Amino acid sequence: MSTREYNFADIEAKWQGYWEEIGLFRMDERSPRQKFYALVMFPYPSSVLHVGHGRNYIIGDVVTRYKIMRGFNVLSPIGYDAFGLPAENAAIQDGLHPAISTEQNIKRIRGQLKRWGLGYDWSREIATHEPEYYKWTQWVFLKLYEKGLAYRAEAPVNWCPSCATSLANEEVVAGRCERCEAEVETRYLPQWLFRITDYAQRLLDDLSLLDQWPQRVTVMQANWIGRSVGAQVEFRLAETNQPLPCFTTRPDTLFGVTFMTLAPEHPLIEKIVRDTPGEKEVLKFARRARSLRVQERTTPELEKEGIFTGKYVINPVNDEKVPLWVANYALMEYGTGAVMAVPAHDQRDFEFAKKYGLPIKVVIRPEGEELRSEEMSEAYIEDGIQVNSGKYDGLDNRTAMKRIVEDLAARGRGKEAVAYRIRDWIISRQRYWGAPIPIIYCDKCGEVPVPEEDLPVRLPEKIDFTPKGKSPLATVADFVNTICPHCRGRARRETDTIAQWLCSCWYFLRYLSPHASERPFDPTLVNKWLPVDQYIGGVEHAVLHLLYSRFIVKVLHDQGFVNFKEPFKALFTQGMIVKDGAKMSKSKGNVVSPDELIDKYGADTQRLYTLFIGPPEKDAEWSDRGVLGAFRFLKRLWDLVSEFAGEVKDANIEEIEPEALPPRMRRLHRKTHLTIKKVAEDIERSWHFNTAIAAVMELVNELGASRPQSPAASQPVGPSKAGPSGPSTDGQAAVLKEALEAAVMLLSPFVPHIAEELWETLGHKPSIFHQSWPAYDEEATVAEEIEIPIQINGKLRSRILVEAEATDEEIKSAALADQKVQKHTEGKEIKRTIIVPKRLINLVVK
């Protein structure tokens, strides 16, 4: 037997070396071919990657290789999101400097990526912790600072006690730290923020440009931005006439306002209660309410509490005087921090009013019904007809809403307004392992940005990482003490670092000119290559990385640095791979290591199984048995090609004449073309690699059945070895060759190493990826005979074989001639006949 061993280890090493050598994935800036930017979310270098991470990169690699074969000039870069807390926490634990552990991890991960056979342009590799990179992250910060989009404020922040740093709102999930799941506290600290709220409307509007994003991601972003349309209405303090604007989405209920509430943080509180009898009590209440933890403060379960300030405000629609309260459920960050309360038509206000005996005044009633406040057990929040609303009585509330706002606007006491749920983005981190914020504080000049030519502000290396609630950088005198760029006087540096999210907001621009030392990116190249044609990553970044990147790109666009508005044209979010029903994690002990798997079966097997496991956008359960199945398939393919290679070598595919072939070969020829058709459709239409692979498996099964020694293909092999693939059957050899080559090519983006090797076995010169993707012959996919199922009253009763071109009449008479059909129609009348061309016939009988 001439069958060779499937020695995957050697094969994979061989071709990985070869691709590197010929620069298969090196992007050529001068190529005239159409560009395609394929991007995978770059890895965070914490320890090693598991097979779950692999899915992301494997899918990306399939896209890269497929697009290359489709003739595109592909850019497929890789890098490392290297700043961040885990490295620093590890340093605290075992004393290894983050710079060292990060470098070590990068080395290991780079090795893993290469062993997977992933195609990257390694000459463009970047890591965000390198000064050559973070210099430009700091530059981005300065660009925002110049436009007033970066500012410092003493803000109540989400504080993660375990990470010992502040967090952005996007990093808080259900009151817990997104990373470590510790409960988040509120602290008051001076922080650096980005005015992402200035871009809220555009971030929302431009979601409509992202028609190649999964809808759930755009919906999540829209929800996160949380736009509400309403009105800003100007109430005034009764004594001083000082304006106290509030935002409402229900100006139609203005006549039902019976009190007003202020957020405990509201700056006005202190002023208005000064020297009043209730001063102490009110301030005490406000302080207590403020100290609540974020998740306690913002749940509907919170017991609604408040206190009367002793002051009153005037309602602009009817000049009514209503009491002003402080309430624990009012939020300073939303609207104006002052809320008009309409207990009859808002559930929170209703509960509050009931508790404190405040009046409830109905101003909207359901159509055709009365509504009495004494009988209400909950607020009526639906639409209805205005009552107790002066001249607006009798109007439907939607109309009244518009009129009331118009009338207020005419009197200068209100206007249409929009409020957003999204908050400004807190980017300060009180930790070491990040890019220092490039700001200097000078006693004379105040806050001074570090001049561009002084970048990067380098991270000092020698440092004590132990978290103290403020940045470790504050303890390094050499770092803190500096000179003011303006007056040359003594000054101090900002000691917070930039949240790592900013590093990943622009890395996809850096890939175009990764080594440029004079600028962050090359504008010509960036404008040519962006937006990214296909971005691939996890859905967990829906409102973090993906929202932040959109924001930063818009800022850069506005300043003329780039000419596109959105960074990622198409997004694909792959599902998670779980094991034993849970996300893979070291602590759960359910991590499947790719390294062992590759040792045992090879990278191609792992790749094939990962792609075969299910539709890539869905979560999937990892199965060790499934891996074995993938391996078996590759081995079968290997044996088949090895076995046939010699016989088909001289055959000429061009000379196939289907009519001259025996039926089995004709079927294989047809199957080959059907498979070519299906695989491209599955890849292009829905990325369903699992069904594409299944189709090739079918082809290989069919091929296996064509083996000379297969009982189905020939008589038991006699003393003569000539068999059906002997010299007299060149046409048959050509069909076999065609099928083998198609199978190998169609699998090549999925299992590139074995494909290259078998391509060579079949007598071709590498690389298979220089071949263009196979095309199918429509004519070859047409069957001469087709099977038509026969239904009687919608139930399947029989099947008949008919000529593909058979007319309806012919099909019908063939069906009626069928024995089983006769049995079922005996003595009955055929009422109707439905024929779906080439699909089925249904006889309706009675």
Add this chain to the structure above:
RNA sequence: GCCGAAGUGGCGGAAUUGGUAGACGCGUCGGACUCAAAAUCCGGUGGGGCUUCAAACCCCGUGGGGGUUCGACUCCCCCCUUCGGCACCA
């Protein structure tokens, strides 16, 4: 509570616009090869009924209940379950 996705054999999953439900793989059962095992190859495999066995045949079957249709995993209505996201945002 609101929004979204999903529910198909023992398991992962297939089924263009409504048109043969269960492709492909795993598992399992039977067989071949073997002293034996592994590997490999061949064949069966949704449930049930009928049947000595088999074939043939019949019934049921895509979370549950209705409906539309010649025909429904697919469309419509109601309900259940699971998973994601949001959740005092005025």
